[in-house]
Amino acid sequence: MRLAFDFTAPAMGWSQSASVEDADDESTGQRYRAIFISDLHLGTPGCQADALLDFMKAHPSDFLYLVGDIVDGWQLRRRWYWPQSHNDVVQKLLRRARKGCRVIFVPGNHDEFARAFIGHQFGGVEVVEDAVHRTADGLDLWITHGDHFDGVIQCAKWLAYLGDNLYEFTLKLNRHLNYIRARLGLPYWSLSAYLKHKVKKALNYVTQFEVAVAHEAKRRGHQGVVCGHIHRAEMRDINGTLYCNDGDWVESRTALVEHYDGTLQLLHWPALQGHGTVAVPMAVAVIPQ
Ligand SMILES: [Mn+2]
Secondary structure: OOEEEEOOOOOOOOOOOOOOOOOOOOOOOOOEEEEEEOOOOEOOOOOOHHHHHHHHHHOOEEEEEEOOOOEOHHHHHHOOOOOHHHHHHHHHHHHHHHOOOEEEEOOOOOOHHHHHHOOOEEOOEEEOOOEEEEOOOOOEEEEOOOHHHOOOOOOOHHHHHOOHHHHHHHHHHHHHHHHHHHHOOOOOOOHHHHHHHHHHHHHHHHHHHHHHHHHHHHHOOOOEEEEOOOOOOEEEEEOOEEEEEOOOOOOOOEEEEEOOOOOEEEEEOOOOOOOOOOOOOEEEEEOOO
């Protein structure tokens, strides 16, 4: 486990000090220079839209990067799911753009329909294939969703999510399978051993993805990269390139933010705890490997 949650940790920094006063009239929270979010999956029951709304209300910014899988077109095609809170998120994004925040949308694989509109604007939201963000202290960050790297990584990604229940089921299946194999005169073959091997490879997938994305950012001449896609928030140096993954708003409710001095920080937003409670963002510290 590489991420630790720390209430008191100072901003994880690539530079030090100072923050600018909140200038937004509707918010009492801290204003950031840039906010990077991805994998909201609006249009699915998994999307934590209410928490996201609270986060956006609390934190105004000069730049807002939507790093792909904002709307889940795949799921919506299968089954229409669009509650009011998802509408509110879209309204909030458009309102932000109207109020002078530069909102940049880099489509992902689940909202690839938006890739047909690259170069256009929706109510002030710019749709681009990828982007480069220069931080206040001059770091060039390549902004891409990350799904283009799926093709180069040969592994069954879904196996990373195998749970204990499925493992139990596998053992059962294994028994039946080998009963049939025995009747057909075939030798014993362990399905669970095969799957275990696959899971190991799936865990490797995350590392391979991170290294591949960082490598491509370097090849393109950038000092860092911000991506999403694998739903795993992370910020660390990979072979001299700053790899940032802003996580997701389905499972972990995480965002990458840039302070006014260029300091980059991963934030973890707590789950909703009922009405009247004030959510406090936690710093996500990166423990060196
Ligand atoms: Mn994706």
